[in-house]
Amino acid sequence: xxxxxxxxxxxxxxxxxxxxxxxxxxxxxxxxxxxxxxxxxxxxxxxxxxxxxxxxxxxxxxxxxxxxxxxxxxxxxxxxxxxxxxxxxxxxxxxxxxxxxxxxxxxxxxxxxxxxxxxxxxxxxxxxxxxxxxxx
Amino acid sequence: xxxxxxxxxxxxxxxxxxxxxxxxxxxxxxxxxxxxxxxxxxxxxxxxxxxxxxxxxxxxxxxxxxxxxxxxxxxxxxxxxxxxxxxxxxxxxxxxxxxxxxxxxxxxxxxxxxxxxxxxxxxxxxxxxxxxxxxxxxxxxxxxxxxxxxxxxxxxxxxxxxxxxxxxxxxxxxxxxxxxxxxxxxxxxxxxxxxxxxxxxxxxxxxxxxxxxxxxxxxxxxxxxxxxxxxxxxxxxxxxxxxxxxxxxxxxxxxxxxxxxxxxxxxxxxxxxxxxxxxxxxxxxxxxxxxxxxxxxxxxxxxxxxxxxxxxxxxxxxxxxxxxxxxxxxxxxxxxxxxxxxxxxxxxxxxxxxxxxxxxxxxxxxxxxxxxxxxxxxxxxxxxxxxxx
Ligand SMILES: [Zn+2]
Numbered sequence: 001x002x003x004x005x006x007x008x009x010x011x012x013x014x015x016x017x018x019x020x021x022x023x024x025x026x027x028x029x030x031x032x033x034x035x036x037x038x039x040x041x042x043x044x045x046x047x048x049x050x051x052x053x054x055x056x057x058x059x060x061x062x063x064x065x066x067x068x069x070x071x072x073x074x075x076x077x078x079x080x081x082x083x084x085x086x087x088x089x090x091x092x093x094x095x096x097x098x099x100x101x102x103x104x105x106x107x108x109x110x111x112x113x114x115x116x117x118x119x120x121x122x123x124x125x126x127x128x129x130x131x132x133x134x135x136x
Numbered sequence: 137x138x139x140x141x142x143x144x145x146x147x148x149x150x151x152x153x154x155x156x157x158x159x160x161x162x163x164x165x166x167x168x169x170x171x172x173x174x175x176x177x178x179x180x181x182x183x184x185x186x187x188x189x190x191x192x193x194x195x196x197x198x199x200x201x202x203x204x205x206x207x208x209x210x211x212x213x214x215x216x217x218x219x220x221x222x223x224x225x226x227x228x229x230x231x232x233x234x235x236x237x238x239x240x241x242x243x244x245x246x247x248x249x250x251x252x253x254x255x256x257x258x259x260x261x262x263x264x265x266x267x268x269x270x271x272x273x274x275x276x277x278x279x280x281x282x283x284x285x286x287x288x289x290x291x292x293x294x295x296x297x298x299x300x301x302x303x304x305x306x307x308x309x310x311x312x313x314x315x316x317x318x319x320x321x322x323x324x325x326x327x328x329x330x331x332x333x334x335x336x337x338x339x340x341x342x343x344x345x346x347x348x349x350x351x352x353x354x355x356x357x358x359x360x361x362x363x364x365x366x367x368x369x370x371x372x373x374x375x376x377x378x379x380x381x382x383x384x385x386x387x388x389x390x391x392x393x394x395x396x397x398x399x400x401x402x403x404x405x406x407x408x409x410x411x412x413x414x415x416x417x418x419x420x421x422x423x424x425x426x427x428x429x430x431x432x433x434x435x436x437x438x439x440x441x442x443x444x445x446x447x448x449x450x451x452x453x454x455x456x457x458x459x460x461x462x463x464x465x466x467x468x469x470x471x472x473x474x475x476x477x478x479x480x481x482x483x484x485x486x487x488x489x490x491x492x493x494x495x496x497x498x499x500x501x502x503x504x505x506x507x508x509x510x511x512x513x514x515x516x517x518x519x520x521x522x523x524x525x
Contacts, residue, residue: 008264
């Protein structure tokens with residue numbers, strides 16, 4: 001297999017998200033009708049179907065819900081990236097997010113509820129453990 | 137309201153399974169279909185309904201044509217491994233309503249041969265557009281998704297990796313009794329734990345085999361049952377549920393969609409989980425068996441680890457034999473295993489289990505009630521079917 005299997009394919013709507021990420025900002029969506037947030041972003045609010053949903057900067061803070069250290073993935077470039085930490089995190093604003101936790105040597109350093117902060121790798125939001133935070 | 141007809145499974149079969157290097161998926165569909173029809177003893181002309189998924193751009197049209205069928209009822213529900221339990225439920229509803237007489241469900245895959253021949257990668261790429269653009273950068277493999285769910289269960293309920301390994305050990309013990317199983321040599325908990333790490337905490341033997349193979353199931357209205365050479369296995373109740381596609385949309389990684397489909401199936405069948413003589417549970421990974429046992433109501437939430445201990449899932453001496461053929465962990469897993477669950481459940485209820493035949497505790501008689509619960513994707517979907525004789 002050749003090529004890369006880790007590149008997102010932005011569209012007219014999500015371009016805002018990826019352009020912000022390229023500048024080091026994580027965006028979420030908030031509904032002005034029901035007040036609730038969501039991620040991954042949709043044009044409308046998936047909770048109440050209002051079309052009055054807007055982009056909002058996220059704090060970049062999250063807690064670790066669960067993770068797995070991936071040792072096998074034969075799709076490039078992941079083959080060269082293994083082992084890496086696939087993770088699901090809960091953003092401080094509420095929504096859950098699929099991501100990667102970077103900068104950790106092994107899963108032994110991670111624990112549920114660990115405090116994380118967003119980081120960016122080639123315009124992709126990833127997370128790292130907040131230095132000195134409990135559970136980190 | 138018109139009285140609904142009763143519906144029975146009257147024919148089941150597997151195609152050649154395990155390692156099949158020289159057949160197309162079409163050929164495996166056809167082989168399983170012909171064997172299931174022969175098993176039933178019904179005439180082919182009675183088959184007026186056809187359901188299949190996973191092969192063809194216009195599924196199930198291509199496979200129907202390959203089989204020479206021109207059905208007046210079709211379904212190609214495609215919800216991953218649970219497809220076949222959901223499809224069987226839809227077929228039973230159609231037959232009960234009088235929209236079909238006899239429905240054929242057929243499946244076939246050369247997943248193992250395809251990887252060996254370089255026709256596909258081991259890790260599947262599902263695309264990069266739409267919602268997938270928000271997960272594709274992160275390399276959440278199928279196995280990693282299940283591993284993350286298992287870890288959350290371990291965090292919340294103290295479930296141990298040894299308890300999860302017990303599921304693999306017992307599946308292998310059941311497979312040892314099944315001549316059609318791909319792997320039959322017994323394994324120990326220690327052997328499961330020291331295997332190569334795939335996505336932690338899952339080592340290799342926490343994950344299903346990758347096999348080739350197909351299966352077929354024939355469902356018929358009650359008035360055709362007397363024309364069959366087999367004894368009928370009745371569809372007593374079913375339930376289906378869809379949860380999520382992105383892992384970030386799954387509210388609780390310790391509750392599978394079988395919690396909903398199972399409750400619906402048992403309610404509609406008018407039976408309780410503790411009345412089941414055995415359970416066939418979709419087990420692409422050890423955690424699926426453990427959490428689905430909880431969600432079907434065989435034990436309480438968080439108790440799956442303890443329930444899986446002490447050989448409880450074994451055909452030989454187990455309180456609740458689970459995955460009596462060896463499951464996806466040891467017997468067969470060509471990709472969407474759900475149809476194999478129905479085949480094995482029917483064989484058990486007919487008393488055709490051979491060495492692996494389940495006997496009722498107490499009087500040693502043949503089983504009367506069994507449940508097949510399929511799970512699709514990464515806990516995305518679930519279909520549960522209660523069967524009885
Ligand atoms: Zn809203």
